[in-house]
Amino acid sequence: MKRAFTPMxxxxxxxTAPMAASAAQEKVVYHVNDSSVARVAMNNVNNHLNxxxxxxIVVVTHGKGIDFLLNDAKDDKGEFAPIxxxxxxxxxxxxxxxxxxxxxxxxxxAVNMExxxxxxxxxxxxxxxxxxxxxxxxx
Numbered sequence: 001m002k003r004a005f006t007p008m009x010x011x012x013x014x015x016t017a018p019m020a021a022s023a024a025q026e027k028v029v030y031h032v033n034d035s036s037v038a039r040v041a042m043n044n045v046n047n048h049l050n051x052x053x054x055x056x057i058v059v060v061t062h063g064k065g066i067d068f069l070l071n072d073a074k075d076d077k078g079e080f081a082p083i084x085x086x087x088x089x090x091x092x093x094x095x096x097x098x099x100x101x102x103x104x105x106x107x108x109x110a111v112n113m114e115x116x117x118x119x120x121x122x123x124x125x126x127x128x129x130x131x132x133x134x135x136x137x138x139x
Contacts, residue, residue: 030137032059032068035065045057058120069101069111090095096115097119
């Protein structure tokens with residue numbers, strides 16, 4: 001009796017494993033270290049949310065990537081603040097590297113109020129991946 005039960009239990013566990021995995025929330029970190037791709041990255045994030053509205057998305061910036069999250073940031077297509085605010089309203093978190101701010105002699109007050117300053121952008125990405133199960137995407 002035990003021998004028949006063990007394979008059945010194993011089969012049941014294998015059959016239900018995909019259901020448990022699909023119930024987990026999708027978590028993604030977008031890495032931006034060059035603001036020249038910021039608009040493309042924001043389009044990617046928006047498209048991602050359109051396809052997976054419940055996804056938890058964090059955008060981590062450092063180096064030249066913080067520029068689009070500075071106050072009054074804009075490019076030839078317009079200001080970034082409305083885009084960032086719209087994505088923030090959809091649950092996207094924006095994080096800016098404090099090491100970059102220090103190196104550029106900028107105060108945290110220079111950062112868009114929708115973003116959070118973190119000690120290190122690269123350390124934040126590492127933490128999100130290794131400790132919180134985020135998938136890494138680089139636009």
